[in-house]
Amino acid sequence: MKKYSLILLFAIILLPSCMNEPVVEPNTYRGNFESLWKIIDTRYCYLDYKNINWDSIHAVYRTRVDTVKNEISFFDLMGSMLGELKDGHVNLYSDFNISRYWNWYTDYPANFSSDLIYTSRYLGDNYQIAGGFNYAKINNGNVGYIYYGSFENGFSDANMSYIMNYFSSCRGLIIDVRNNDGGSLSNSSQLASYFFKQETITGYIEHKTGDGHSDFSAPVAIKTPASKNIQWQRPMVVLTNRMSFSATNDFVNRMTQAPNSIIVGDKTGGGGGLPLSSELPNGWMVRFSSSPMYNSAMQNIEWGINPDYSVSLSAIDKANGYDTIIEKAITLTK
Amino acid sequence: MKKYTILLLISIISSISLAQNSIEQKHILTTTDRVYGFSTLGILDPYLSPIKYSGNMLNYQEENSWFLSPEKINISMHNSLNLETGFTLNPTSSNYLFYLGANYGWGMSYHFRLQKNLQLLAGGLCNLDFGVKMIGRNVNNPVNIDLATNLNLTGSLLYDFSLLKKTLRLKLSMQTPILGCMFVPREGASYYEIFQLGNFTNTFHVSSLINKRGLNSALTVDVPFNRSVWRFGIKYMDLKYSANDLVFQRDEFGLVIGTTFDVATFAGKKNKAPKNFISSND
Numbered sequence: 061m062k063k064y065s066l067i068l069l070f071a072i073i074l075l076p077s078c079m080n081e082p083v084v085e086p087n088t089y090r091g092n093f094e095s096l097w098k099i100i101d102t103r104y105c106y107l108d109y110k111n112i113n114w115d116s117i118h119a120v121y122r123t124r125v126d127t128v129k130n131e132i133s134f135f136d137l138m139g140s141m142l143g144e145l146k147d148g149h150v151n152l153y154s155d156f157n158i159s160r161y162w163n164w165y166t167d168y169p170a171n172f173s174s175d176l177i178y179t180s181r182y183l184g185d186n187y188q189i190a191g192g193f194n195y196a197k198i199n200n201g202n203v204g205y206i207y208y209g210s211f212e213n214g215f216s217d218a219n220m221s222y223i224m225n226y227f228s229s230c231r232g233l234i235i236d237v238r239n240n241d242g243g244s245l246s247n248s249s250q251l252a253s254y255f256f257k258q259e260t261i262t263g264y265i266e267h268k269t270g271d272g273h274s275d276f277s278a279p280v281a282i283k284t285p286a287s288k289n290i291q292w293q294r295p296m297v298v299l300t301n302r303m304s305f306s307a308t309n310d311f312v313n314r315m316t317q318a319p320n321s322i323i324v325g326d327k328t329g330g331g332g333g334l335p336l337s338s339e340l341p342n343g344w345m346v347r348f349s350s351s352p353m354y355n356s357a358m359q360n361i362e363w364g365i366n367p368d369y370s371v372s373l374s375a376i377d378k379a380n381g382y383d384t385i386i387e388k389a390i391t392l393t394k
Numbered sequence: 395m396k397k398y399t400i401l402l403l404i405s406i407i408s409s410i411s412l413a414q415n416s417i418e419q420k421h422i423l424t425t426t427d428r429v430y431g432f433s434t435l436g437i438l439d440p441y442l443s444p445i446k447y448s449g450n451m452l453n454y455q456e457e458n459s460w461f462l463s464p465e466k467i468n469i470s471m472h473n474s475l476n477l478e479t480g481f482t483l484n485p486t487s488s489n490y491l492f493y494l495g496a497n498y499g500w501g502m503s504y505h506f507r508l509q510k511n512l513q514l515l516a517g518g519l520c521n522l523d524f525g526v527k528m529i530g531r532n533v534n535n536p537v538n539i540d541l542a543t544n545l546n547l548t549g550s551l552l553y554d555f556s557l558l559k560k561t562l563r564l565k566l567s568m569q570t571p572i573l574g575c576m577f578v579p580r581e582g583a584s585y586y587e588i589f590q591l592g593n594f595t596n597t598f599h600v601s602s603l604i605n606k607r608g609l610n611s612a613l614t615v616d617v618p619f620n621r622s623v624w625r626f627g628i629k630y631m632d633l634k635y636s637a638n639d640l641v642f643q644r645d646e647f648g649l650v651i652g653t654t655f656d657v658a659t660f661a662g663k664k665n666k667a668p669k670n671f672i673s674s675n676d
Binding site for chain 2: 087342
C-alpha cells in the first residue's frame with residue numbers, strides 16, 4: 061500500500077503545474093512594440109510623477125508600428141517612444157545603436173571646460189592621480205582641488221587618506237563633479253562618508269511592488285555612513301553642472317546634508333531613479349528607471365538638485381583663464 | 395622437538411581463529427557513485443530577463459550511501475554533492491547567461507525488497523541549493539542567486555538482470571521537493587536595496603507543492619567489468635517555482651557516465667582494519 065501511495069504522489073507531482081509562465085510576445089515588430097510598452101507600463105517608476113499618459117502613447121505609436129519598413133526604422137520609432145519619458149536613464153540597446161535622451165544637459169549651458177581646469181591656474185600638468193581623482197593645491201596652496209570625472213572609478217580609503225594628508229595645510233577643499241554622469245552608488249556613499257561626522261539618513265528609495273503606476277513599497281532609508289578613520293571637517297565645496305547625473309546626483313544629495321558643505325554651480329541633471337533593465341523578444345535590451353530615490357525630506361530628486369549658489373561659467377572669465385565657478389568656490393572656503 | 399611442534403600447533407590454531415573472526419565480523423561498506431553529465435539546459439529567470447535562455451551544461455555528482463548498521467539492511471543513509479556549470483544564450487544569441495550551481499543533500503531510504511532482484515527505495519532528502527546566474531548585458535541587476543533549502547521525497551527502483559554472463563543493475567531514481575525555503579527577490583528590488591541597504595522584505599519564501607514543483611530523475615544501468623563498475627544513463631530535470639508574481643524555470647536533459655564502487659573505512663582504535671587489509675598508513 062505504501063509503495064502505491066508513493067507512486068501516486070509522484071504522479072500528482074507530474075501533473076501540469078498551476079504556475080503559469082507569463083506569455084512572451086512573438087518576435088515581430090508588433091510583438092516587440094507591445095513587449096516594450098508593457099515593460100515601461102508595469103516597471104517604469106515615474107509615469108504618474110511625470111504625468112505621462114502612457115496609454116495614449118500606446119495608441120499613437122501602435123499605428124505607426126504598422127508603417128515600419130525595416131529594423132532601423134523600427135528602432136528609431138521605439139527610441140522616439142521612449143523619448144516621451146524624458147529620462148536620461150531610459151535607453152534601448154540594439155546591435156547597431158543605443159537610443160538616448162540627452163536633453164537634460166544639452167538644453168542647458170555646459171558650465172564646464174576641461175581645457176580650463178587643466179591650466180596651470182588649477183590642475184596644470186603635474187596634478188596627482190589616485191583612484192579616479194585628479195587633484196592639486198590651487199590658490200597659492202590654500203585650497204585643495206579634486207576633479208572626479210566618473211563614479212564608475214573606484215577608490216580606496218588609502219587613496220583618500222593620502223589626498224587629505226596632502227591637503228592638510230589647505231583651509232578648504234573643492235570637489236568638482238561637473239560632467240560626471242554617474243556610476244556606482246557605492247562609490248557615492250563612500251566618497252560622502254569622508255564628510256560626515258555621524259551616520260545620517262540622507263535619502264530614501266522605493267521599488268515597484270505591482271503593475272500599477274503607483275504600486276510602490278514603503279520607503280527604505282538610505283544612510284550615509286561616517287568614515288571612521290578619514291574625516292574632512294574644514295569648509296568644502298561641491299561643484300555641479302547639468303551633466304552631474306545619476307550617482308553624481310545622489311552624491312550631491314548626500315552632500316547637501318553634510319556639515320561644512322556648500323553646493324555651487326548649476327542645478328544637477330537629475331536621474332534620481334535607480335535603473336534596471338529587461339529584454340525584448342528580438343534580443344534588444346531596454347534600460348529604465350525602476351526605483352525612485354528621494355532626499356531626506358521625501359522630495360523627488362529625479363529632476364535634479366538646486367545648488368546653494370547658482371553660478372554660471374562666464375565667457376569673459378573663461379577667455380581670461382578663469383573658471384567662474386571654481387573662483388566662487390575658492391571665496392567660499394574663506 | 396616436542397616444544398617446537400606444540401608451539402607451531404598453537405600458532406596455527408590462533409591464526410585460524412583470528413581469520414574466522416575476520417570473516418564473521420560484518421563491515422558496512424559505503425557505496426560511492428561518481429558520475430559526470432552533459433546535458434541541455436533551459437533557464438527562465440524573469441528577475442534577469444523575461445526571455446528563456448537555452449544552452450548546455452556540465453555537471454559532476456558524487457553520492458555516498460551506506461546501511462545504517464550491518465543488522466539493519468533495510469535502511470540506508472546517503473549524502474550527495476552536485477556541482478554544475480552551464481552556458482546559455484537567448485533565442486537571438488544577442489545575450490548570454492552563465493550558470494554555476496552546487497547542491498548538497500543528506501537523506502535516508504527504506505529498502506523494500508519486492509523480489510530477489512527487485513528493490514524499491516523510498517525516503518527523504520534534505521538539501522541545500524546554491525546557484526549564481528550571471529547575465530552578460532544588464533544594468534544594475536546582472537546577477538541573481540538561487541538559494542533554497544528543500545525537503546525532498548526520493549524514490550528508486552533497482553532491477554538486477556543478467557546479460558552476457560554479467561549481472562547488470564537498472565536503476566530509475568526520482569526526487570521531488572515538497573517543502574522548503576527559497577530566496578526570490580521582488581522584480582523591482584535591486585540587489586543594492588536588498589544587500590547594501592539591508593531590505594530583505596519579501597525575499598525569503600516558504601516553498602511547497604503549491605509554488606514549487608520539480609522532478610529530478612535518472613535512468614541508469616550499472617555494467618560490471620573486471621575491476622570496475624561503470625554507470626551509463628540519461629537524466630532529466632524540470633523545476634518550476636514561483637514567488638513575488640515571478641515564475642522561474644529550469645530544465646535539463648542529458649547523458650551521464652560514471653563509476654560506482656564500494657569502500658570500507660577503518661580508522662581509530664575500535665575500528666581497526668583486519669590484518670589482511672594493507673594500508674599506506676602502515
